[in-house]
Amino acid sequence: MSIIGILGSGRVATGLANKLAGAGHDVLVGTRNVDALNWTGTPVTITDYESAARRAQIVINATPGDGAVDRLGALSAALDGKILIDVSNSHNPSGSEHSLAELLQAALPATRIVKTLNTMFFTVMTDPHSLRVPPTAFLSGNDDSAKAVVTALLTDLDWPAEWIEDLGDLGTARGTEALMLLVPSLIRNRGFAPFALTIAA
Protein backbone atom coordinates (compact mmCIF):
# COMPACT_ATOMS: atom_id res chain seq x y z
CA MET A 1 0.00 0.00 0.00
CA SER A 2 1.20 3.52 -0.76
CA ILE A 3 0.94 7.00 0.70
CA ILE A 4 -0.99 8.96 -1.91
CA GLY A 5 -1.35 12.73 -1.94
CA ILE A 6 -4.22 14.22 -3.90
CA LEU A 7 -4.07 17.92 -4.78
CA GLY A 8 -7.56 19.43 -4.81
CA SER A 9 -10.81 18.44 -3.12
CA GLY A 10 -13.33 18.66 -5.97
CA ARG A 11 -15.25 15.96 -7.85
CA VAL A 12 -12.23 14.10 -9.23
CA ALA A 13 -10.22 14.35 -6.01
CA THR A 14 -13.11 13.17 -3.84
CA GLY A 15 -13.84 10.13 -5.99
CA LEU A 16 -10.20 9.07 -6.23
CA ALA A 17 -9.56 9.68 -2.51
CA ASN A 18 -12.54 7.58 -1.44
CA LYS A 19 -11.72 4.70 -3.77
CA LEU A 20 -7.98 4.63 -3.03
CA ALA A 21 -8.52 4.93 0.74
CA GLY A 22 -11.11 2.15 0.47
CA ALA A 23 -8.48 0.01 -1.29
CA GLY A 24 -6.20 0.42 1.74
CA HIS A 25 -3.93 3.28 0.66
CA ASP A 26 -2.99 6.05 3.06
CA VAL A 27 -4.56 9.12 1.41
CA LEU A 28 -3.68 12.76 2.06
CA VAL A 29 -6.08 15.27 0.48
CA GLY A 30 -4.39 18.61 -0.17
CA THR A 31 -6.63 21.67 -0.15
CA ARG A 32 -6.26 25.45 -0.13
CA ASN A 33 -8.81 25.60 2.72
CA VAL A 34 -7.81 23.05 5.36
CA ASP A 35 -10.11 24.48 8.04
CA ALA A 36 -13.12 24.93 5.76
CA LEU A 37 -13.13 21.52 4.07
CA ASN A 38 -16.01 19.35 5.31
CA TRP A 39 -14.93 15.79 4.39
CA THR A 40 -17.67 13.17 4.78
CA GLY A 41 -16.24 10.23 2.82
CA THR A 42 -13.79 7.44 3.65
CA PRO A 43 -11.35 8.67 6.31
CA VAL A 44 -8.37 10.54 4.82
CA THR A 45 -5.93 13.11 6.13
CA ILE A 46 -6.82 16.69 5.18
CA THR A 47 -3.83 18.96 4.79
CA ASP A 48 -2.41 21.67 2.54
CA TYR A 49 -0.93 21.13 -0.92
CA GLU A 50 2.71 21.32 0.18
CA SER A 51 2.25 18.83 3.01
CA ALA A 52 0.26 16.41 0.83
CA ALA A 53 2.97 16.49 -1.84
CA ARG A 54 5.87 16.23 0.61
CA ARG A 55 4.47 13.38 2.71
CA ALA A 56 3.20 11.26 -0.20
CA GLN A 57 5.02 8.73 -2.38
CA ILE A 58 2.63 9.27 -5.27
CA VAL A 59 0.81 12.57 -5.92
CA ILE A 60 -2.29 13.11 -8.05
CA ASN A 61 -2.99 16.50 -9.59
CA ALA A 62 -6.77 16.94 -9.43
CA THR A 63 -6.70 20.73 -9.72
CA PRO A 64 -7.62 22.75 -12.84
CA GLY A 65 -5.26 22.38 -15.80
CA ASP A 66 -5.35 26.15 -16.23
CA GLY A 67 -2.68 27.50 -13.87
CA ALA A 68 -1.36 24.02 -13.04
CA VAL A 69 2.21 24.73 -14.19
CA ASP A 70 2.56 27.64 -11.74
CA ARG A 71 0.53 25.90 -8.99
CA LEU A 72 2.58 22.69 -9.10
CA GLY A 73 5.83 24.42 -10.00
CA ALA A 74 5.60 26.11 -6.61
CA LEU A 75 5.64 22.62 -5.06
CA SER A 76 8.77 21.46 -6.91
CA ALA A 77 10.80 20.75 -3.75
CA ALA A 78 7.96 18.71 -2.21
CA LEU A 79 7.46 16.83 -5.50
CA ASP A 80 11.16 16.05 -5.96
CA GLY A 81 11.61 12.30 -6.62
CA LYS A 82 7.85 11.61 -6.62
CA ILE A 83 5.53 10.17 -9.23
CA LEU A 84 2.91 12.76 -10.23
CA ILE A 85 -0.27 11.46 -11.83
CA ASP A 86 -1.78 14.28 -13.84
CA VAL A 87 -5.49 13.88 -14.58
CA SER A 88 -6.02 17.57 -15.31
CA ASN A 89 -7.21 19.20 -18.50
CA SER A 90 -6.72 22.72 -19.75
CA HIS A 91 -9.70 24.54 -21.22
CA ASN A 92 -7.58 25.62 -24.19
CA PRO A 93 -5.53 22.58 -25.28
CA SER A 94 -4.87 23.99 -28.75
CA GLY A 95 -3.13 27.03 -27.25
CA SER A 96 0.26 25.31 -27.02
CA GLU A 97 2.37 23.04 -29.23
CA HIS A 98 3.17 21.03 -26.07
CA SER A 99 0.81 19.03 -23.90
CA LEU A 100 0.07 20.35 -20.43
CA ALA A 101 1.78 17.19 -19.14
CA GLU A 102 4.98 18.12 -21.03
CA LEU A 103 4.87 21.65 -19.61
CA LEU A 104 4.45 20.21 -16.11
CA GLN A 105 7.39 17.85 -16.70
CA ALA A 106 9.55 20.78 -17.82
CA ALA A 107 8.62 22.68 -14.65
CA LEU A 108 9.24 19.60 -12.48
CA PRO A 109 12.33 17.87 -13.92
CA ALA A 110 12.92 15.77 -10.76
CA THR A 111 9.34 14.41 -10.80
CA ARG A 112 8.14 11.52 -12.95
CA ILE A 113 4.85 12.59 -14.53
CA VAL A 114 2.26 10.17 -15.86
CA LYS A 115 -0.86 11.42 -17.60
CA THR A 116 -3.97 9.28 -17.31
CA LEU A 117 -7.75 9.29 -16.65
CA ASN A 118 -8.23 12.73 -18.26
CA THR A 119 -10.38 11.32 -21.08
CA MET A 120 -13.49 10.42 -19.10
CA PHE A 121 -16.22 11.76 -16.86
CA PHE A 122 -15.02 11.74 -13.24
CA THR A 123 -17.34 8.91 -12.12
CA VAL A 124 -15.81 6.56 -14.71
CA MET A 125 -12.31 7.00 -13.24
CA THR A 126 -13.30 4.99 -10.17
CA ASP A 127 -16.09 2.89 -11.71
CA PRO A 128 -14.92 1.85 -15.21
CA HIS A 129 -17.45 -1.00 -15.38
CA SER A 130 -20.34 1.48 -15.14
CA LEU A 131 -20.49 2.15 -18.90
CA ARG A 132 -22.19 -0.13 -21.45
CA VAL A 133 -19.03 -0.06 -23.61
CA PRO A 134 -15.60 -0.70 -22.01
CA PRO A 135 -13.69 2.61 -21.68
CA THR A 136 -9.96 3.06 -22.23
CA ALA A 137 -7.50 4.45 -19.66
CA PHE A 138 -4.67 5.98 -21.69
CA LEU A 139 -1.19 6.32 -20.21
CA SER A 140 1.44 8.85 -21.27
CA GLY A 141 4.79 9.16 -19.50
CA ASN A 142 8.53 9.25 -20.09
CA ASP A 143 9.40 6.73 -17.34
CA ASP A 144 8.32 3.10 -17.72
CA SER A 145 8.75 2.26 -14.03
CA ALA A 146 6.44 5.15 -13.07
CA LYS A 147 3.88 3.92 -15.59
CA ALA A 148 4.06 0.45 -14.03
CA VAL A 149 3.28 1.95 -10.59
CA VAL A 150 0.35 3.89 -12.07
CA THR A 151 -0.93 0.77 -13.83
CA ALA A 152 -1.04 -1.00 -10.45
CA LEU A 153 -3.02 1.91 -8.98
CA LEU A 154 -5.46 1.72 -11.91
CA THR A 155 -5.99 -1.93 -10.97
CA ASP A 156 -7.00 -0.74 -7.48
CA LEU A 157 -9.52 1.53 -9.24
CA ASP A 158 -10.98 -1.61 -10.95
CA TRP A 159 -9.38 -1.06 -14.38
CA PRO A 160 -8.72 -4.40 -16.15
CA ALA A 161 -5.26 -4.53 -17.74
CA GLU A 162 -6.74 -4.93 -21.23
CA TRP A 163 -8.56 -1.58 -20.90
CA ILE A 164 -5.29 0.29 -20.26
CA GLU A 165 -3.49 1.68 -23.33
CA ASP A 166 0.11 2.89 -22.92
CA LEU A 167 0.50 5.47 -25.70
CA GLY A 168 4.18 6.24 -25.05
CA ASP A 169 5.95 9.38 -23.83
CA LEU A 170 4.39 12.58 -22.50
CA GLY A 171 4.17 14.03 -26.00
CA THR A 172 1.34 11.58 -26.64
CA ALA A 173 -0.76 13.43 -24.05
CA ARG A 174 -1.31 16.10 -26.71
CA GLY A 175 -3.77 13.65 -28.21
CA THR A 176 -5.68 12.81 -25.05
CA GLU A 177 -5.74 16.41 -23.79
CA ALA A 178 -7.25 17.49 -27.14
CA LEU A 179 -10.45 15.65 -26.14
CA MET A 180 -11.31 18.86 -24.28
CA LEU A 181 -12.09 20.37 -27.70
CA LEU A 182 -14.95 17.86 -27.96
CA VAL A 183 -16.27 17.89 -24.39
CA PRO A 184 -18.43 21.06 -24.53
CA SER A 185 -20.29 19.67 -27.58
CA LEU A 186 -20.75 16.27 -25.92
CA ILE A 187 -22.18 17.84 -22.77
CA ARG A 188 -24.46 20.07 -24.86
CA ASN A 189 -25.81 17.02 -26.71
CA ARG A 190 -25.90 14.42 -23.94
CA GLY A 191 -26.05 16.42 -20.72
CA PHE A 192 -23.73 16.05 -17.72
CA ALA A 193 -23.65 12.24 -17.94
CA PRO A 194 -20.87 9.65 -17.70
CA PHE A 195 -18.84 9.00 -20.89
CA ALA A 196 -15.28 8.06 -21.80
CA LEU A 197 -13.02 7.95 -24.82
CA THR A 198 -12.42 4.37 -25.91
CA ILE A 199 -10.66 2.51 -28.71
CA ALA A 200 -13.03 0.29 -30.66
CA ALA A 201 -11.02 -2.27 -32.59
Ligand SMILES: NC(=O)c1ccc[n+]([C@@H]2O[C@H](COP(=O)([O-])OP(=O)(O)OC[C@H]3O[C@@H](n4cnc5c(N)ncnc54)[C@H](OP(=O)(O)O)[C@@H]3O)[C@@H](O)[C@H]2O)c1
Ligand atom coordinates in the same frame (compact mmCIF):
# COMPACT_ATOMS: atom_id res chain seq x y z
N1 LIG B 1 -14.90 16.43 -13.71
C1 LIG B 1 -14.54 15.57 -14.65
O1 LIG B 1 -15.39 14.78 -15.13
C2 LIG B 1 -13.12 15.51 -15.13
C3 LIG B 1 -12.76 14.52 -16.06
C4 LIG B 1 -11.45 14.43 -16.50
C5 LIG B 1 -10.50 15.34 -16.02
N2 LIG B 1 -10.87 16.30 -15.13
C6 LIG B 1 -9.86 17.24 -14.67
O2 LIG B 1 -9.60 17.00 -13.29
C7 LIG B 1 -9.32 18.23 -12.63
C8 LIG B 1 -10.29 18.40 -11.47
O3 LIG B 1 -11.59 18.45 -11.99
P1 LIG B 1 -12.86 18.51 -11.02
O4 LIG B 1 -14.03 18.23 -11.87
O5 LIG B 1 -12.61 17.74 -9.80
O6 LIG B 1 -12.88 20.06 -10.66
P2 LIG B 1 -13.49 20.72 -9.36
O7 LIG B 1 -14.59 19.94 -8.82
O8 LIG B 1 -13.72 22.16 -9.75
O9 LIG B 1 -12.27 20.65 -8.32
C9 LIG B 1 -11.02 21.26 -8.59
C10 LIG B 1 -10.31 21.46 -7.28
O10 LIG B 1 -9.04 22.08 -7.54
C11 LIG B 1 -8.67 22.93 -6.49
N3 LIG B 1 -8.21 24.22 -7.02
C12 LIG B 1 -6.96 24.72 -6.91
N4 LIG B 1 -6.86 25.88 -7.52
C13 LIG B 1 -8.06 26.16 -8.05
C14 LIG B 1 -8.57 27.24 -8.79
N5 LIG B 1 -7.80 28.29 -9.15
N6 LIG B 1 -9.86 27.20 -9.16
C15 LIG B 1 -10.65 26.16 -8.83
N7 LIG B 1 -10.21 25.08 -8.12
C16 LIG B 1 -8.92 25.10 -7.73
C17 LIG B 1 -9.89 23.07 -5.58
O11 LIG B 1 -9.62 22.33 -4.40
P3 LIG B 1 -9.29 23.09 -3.03
O12 LIG B 1 -10.30 24.21 -2.93
O13 LIG B 1 -9.49 22.04 -2.01
O14 LIG B 1 -7.90 23.60 -3.11
C18 LIG B 1 -11.03 22.40 -6.34
O15 LIG B 1 -11.90 21.72 -5.48
C19 LIG B 1 -9.41 19.32 -13.69
O16 LIG B 1 -8.14 19.59 -14.21
C20 LIG B 1 -10.29 18.70 -14.76
O17 LIG B 1 -10.03 19.22 -16.05
C21 LIG B 1 -12.14 16.41 -14.68
